Amino acid sequence: MAFTIHRPAAADWERFRELRLRMLADTPIAFGETLEQSLLYIDEEWQIRAANANAGDSAAVVAVAEDGEWIGIMRGYRSTQRGPMLVGVFVDPRHRGSQAGVADALLDGIIDWAREMGSPVLRLDVHAENPRAIAFYRRRGFAPTGKILPYALPPYGDEVEMELRL
Template identity: 50%
Template sequence: MVTEGYRIHRTVASDWREVRDLRLEMLRDTPIAFGETLQDALGHSESEWRMRAARGTAEHGTVLVAIDPAGQWVGTMGGYVPDPAAGPLLVGVYVSPGHRGRDAGVFDTLLAAIEDWARDEGEVLTLHVHEDNARARAAYLRRGFTETGHRVQYVLDAAAMEIEMVKRL
């Protein structure tokens, strides 16, 4: 898929270097947005990165990336179904700082592609966003997600919470 100059790509095992580099960028830029530390990610082996990259074509899961016209990986979103009754869960959302904003369209393009994937997995797309990540919460609200009132403990800090949000597909 090509939209507004960005190509959307489902990751495969051979993308492991790019998946690794983008993940490390994500963790450096917005550490509270993800469930692992930069230190942990730096310790992963090539086989771990290959496994993560292969998630793009997993059964009941996907990882999508946005690639700019110069070939740079500038955004990503993933989804998987942790439990058929729960339906699809949006995870691993990131857009590089220079490609953020409505004018760039990276977030919206990736989200539309994830929603297309999620429709085959359920009727509601769920996500969890760190309570202190106001920028992300606002972005999800603008795109039709609503807060459920449910909170889950943030995996890296027992004193912090993540807010559950949902969107009907």
């Protein structure tokens, strides 16, 4: 299936919300908030989130199918202590796999953003019980740093810090 890469803007808030809710339903151990929390947000919260997706030290890229459906997203932000961070990674299950190329195209967009920031490294935190994501990051050159962080939401567990030298 063909897709394009798009940088979301404030006007995209409804599609941004719909994709975020799908993300949380699909992989509840990955995004630092629950589906239940997100369902309580009013429209203005989603409008602010969409508007901030590509503002300041943040970046977001979405994959858009030919029919207009958002099928994936990756976001980045600059942490004052850790540098550029990859967050909010999701590809719809129907579009996963290296043959589809969605995750690779999205990651390329975030890597470009991190390089533009002049950083030598891009970091991420991934739940230790998410082997599919860990395998993707390893395939793309990320390596564990040895830093382990507790995941704050049920089912809890650990997050593994990984980094990619740029």
